[in-house]
Structure formats: structure tokens, C-alpha cells
Amino acid sequence: MKAVLFYGPQDIRYEETRIKPLAQGEILVKIEAALTCGTDVKTYRRGHPVLIKKVPSGFGHEFSGVVEKVAAGVKNVKPGDRVVCANSAPCGECFYCKRGEYNLCENLDLLNGAYAEYIVVPARIVEKNTLILPPSLTFEKAAFTEPLANVVHGVERTGINPGQTVGVIGIGPIGLMFARLAKLKGARVIVAGRNPLKLKLAEEFAHADEIVDLKKYTNPVKIFKDFSEEKRGLDIAIECVGMPEIWELVFSCVRPGGTVHFFGGCKSGSKVSIDTTKMHYGDIRLMSVFHHTPKYFRQALDLIASGDIEVEKLITETLPLNKVQYAMERHIAGNAIKFLIKP
Numbered sequence: 001m002k003a004v005l006f007y008g009p010q011d012i013r014y015e016e017t018r019i020k021p022l023a024q025g026e027i028l029v030k031i032e033a034a035l036t037c038g039t040d041v042k043t044y045r046r047g048h049p050v051l052i053k054k055v056p057s058g059f060g061h062e063f064s065g066v067v068e069k070v071a072a073g074v075k076n077v078k079p080g081d082r083v084v085c086a087n088s089a090p091c092g093e094c095f096y097c098k099r100g101e102y103n104l105c106e107n108l109d110l111l112n113g114a115y116a117e118y119i120v121v122p123a124r125i126v127e128k129n130t131l132i133l134p135p136s137l138t139f140e141k142a143a144f145t146e147p148l149a150n151v152v153h154g155v156e157r158t159g160i161n162p163g164q165t166v167g168v169i170g171i172g173p174i175g176l177m178f179a180r181l182a183k184l185k186g187a188r189v190i191v192a193g194r195n196p197l198k199l200k201l202a203e204e205f206a207h208a209d210e211i212v213d214l215k216k217y218t219n220p221v222k223i224f225k226d227f228s229e230e231k232r233g234l235d236i237a238i239e240c241v242g243m244p245e246i247w248e249l250v251f252s253c254v255r256p257g258g259t260v261h262f263f264g265g266c267k268s269g270s271k272v273s274i275d276t277t278k279m280h281y282g283d284i285r286l287m288s289v290f291h292h293t294p295k296y297f298r299q300a301l302d303l304i305a306s307g308d309i310e311v312e313k314l315i316t317e318t319l320p321l322n323k324v325q326y327a328m329e330r331h332i333a334g335n336a337i338k339f340l341i342k343p
């Protein structure tokens with residue numbers, strides 16, 4: 001098959017590679033739609049110690065397609081089924097899984113290799129995190145299930161309620177989906193960013209109530225507070241950038257009794273400084289949510305199928321498989337949201 005393989009930071013190659021024979025419980029999926037992701041861009045730029053353990057390695061992890069073959073032991077899908085597969089599945093047996101904290105599984109089975117004509121899906125992901133698509137749902141929309149599952153998890157754990165003022169800083173695809181889900185929860189949503197393309201989608205996709213162009217304002221903390229009820233500060237602030245300085249900034253935007261959700265993952269070893277007096281006496285809740293679980297993967301697919309989230313609006317352009325490096329460079333230049341890759 002043709003595939004894009006990761007050899008090292010800023011070294012990905014479109015080439016022919018062998019399709020791995022199926023082991024017990026595995027399936028072979030013919031990929032119909034794959035999406036670019038911020039994590040893929042970070043991996044392209046500097047590698048990834050968890051996702052890329054050896055090179056060359058498959059690359060990309062958001063996809064949908066058609067089951068081509070199944071190995072012995074597969075019971076939940078058959079050849080010809082239209083499916084979406086998550087990029088991971090928990091073991092169900094470790095310390096965290098026994099407590100229902102499946103996203104923290106110590107033996108999380110991970111999957112890469114979506115930028116290819118075919119992908120072999122591990123048995124555990126087949127069993128726990130492979131879903132058959134509703135007949136009317138397109139492959140393009142279904143490929144958004146994995147990124148949306150992370151956001152569904154984050155929104156539920158945050159506890160967004162109707163009438164609250166929610167601020168989102170960092171409006172890439174994840175931030176935009178957070179804003180959209182917060183609106184669906186009945187919140188008043190304020191977003192802030194600098195990129196014209198993303199600011200446009202904050203209106204057209206997320207339907208945010210207030211859209212702040214940070215190129216025009218030098219004090220985003222004041223802007224968020226000015227748009228909040230009685231100018232007291234946000235009920236909930238959500239950080240979707242993954243930079244320590246932005247973590248510290250959003251902490252300053254919430255009111256006493258508010259919640260700060262640090263969703264954007266920072267570079268390993270990063271440190272932040274928090275005003276402990278404001279945190280303690282202001283009764284501020286600090287939280288982070290990582291990854292998704294089978295429950296949220298299913299909920300994300302149901303949300304997409306319902307039509308409440310028009311994920312297709314986040315597609316910047318459709319590209320062939322041999323243009324993945326071009327897509328990575330466009331992301332780095334800041335003029336893309338998500339590319340749809342069609343093998």
C-alpha cells in the first residue's frame with residue numbers, strides 16, 4: 001500500500017510499504033477519510049515519545065473507512081462495514097481501569113497510521129472502540145469522532161451549566177469544538193484568538209456570543225472580564241493552546257468560585273506560577289482532562305450523527321495522501337484548521 005511514514009522530526013515520507021498480516025482479533029480497514037490534527041503537527045515538528053516508539057512508524061490517527069478483512073475472533077464487525085475506530089483502547093484491568101478512569105489506563109493500546117490506504121486495527125481497539133457508522137453519515141464527518149470525543153469528555157468533566165459565562169482561549173479545532181459544545185449546554189460563550197480564519201469559524205461554526213480578536217486588544221484578561229456578568233470574571237475559563245504563559249493568563253480571567261480548565265497540553269517539563277491566595281480564598285477550581293474513553297467516543301459519534309455539530313465546517317481543504325507534508329507546513333504557517341486526507 002501507499003502510506004506516509006514518520007522517520008524523524010520534519011522527516012515524513014510518502015512511499016510504498018507492506019500491509020502487516022492480521023493477528024487474532026484484528027481487522028484491516030480501507031481508509032476513506034483521514035484528518036490532520038494538532039498532535040500530528042507537534043509530532044511532525046519534534047517527534048512524540050508516546051505515539052512514536054520506533055521509526056519508521058505509521059503517522060496520523062483520525063480516520064474512518066470500510067472493513068476490508070477480519071481475522072479470527074472478530075465478532076462485532078464484518079467485511080463491508082463502514083466504521084470509525086478510535087486511536088486507543090483501555091485494558092480494563094489496571095489500577096485506573098478498575099476505578100473507571102479509562103483515559104489514564106496504564107496499558108493504553110495506541111494506534112497510528114491513518115495517513116495510508118489501509119490500516120490494521122489492534123484487537124482491543126476492534127473490540128472496545130470500533131463503531132459502525134449510521135447509514136446516512138459520511139466518512140468525512142465520522143473521522144471527527146476521535147477529536148470530538150476528547151472535547152465531549154472535557155465538557156462533561158468541566159460541568160458547564162446553562163447561563164454560565166464560558167471563555168475559550170485558543171480557537172484551533174479543539175477550542176472551536178469546546179465553544180460549540182458549551183453553546184449547546186446553554187452557556188454564554190466568549191472566544192479569543194488572533195487567526196482570522198479561526199475567528200471566522202468562531203462565528204460560523206461555534207456560534208460564539210462574543211469573539212475577541214487579540215490583535216486588537218493588549219489586555220485579554222480585561223476583555224474577558226468586561227464581557228462577563230457584572231464584569232466579575234468568567235464562570236469557566238478553558239485553555240486550548242498548551243503554553244504555560246496562557247495557562248497563567250486564563251487563571252486571571254475567572255471570578256471567585258470559578259473553574260479553570262487547562263485542556264491544552266504544554267511541553268514536557270513546563271512550569272507555571274499560580275497566585276495561591278487568589279486560588280484558595282477565591283475558591284477557584286483548577287482542572288485538566290486528558291484523552292477520551294469508549295463512552296465519550298460513542299457520545300461523540302452520536303453528536304456528529306445528530307447534526308448538532310457541523311464538523312465539516314472545520315475542513316480547510318481536501319488533499320490526496322501524497323500532500324500530508326504540505327498539510328503539516330500549512331498548519332505550522334497558521335493558515336489551516338483541519339485537512340481532509342483522501343487516500
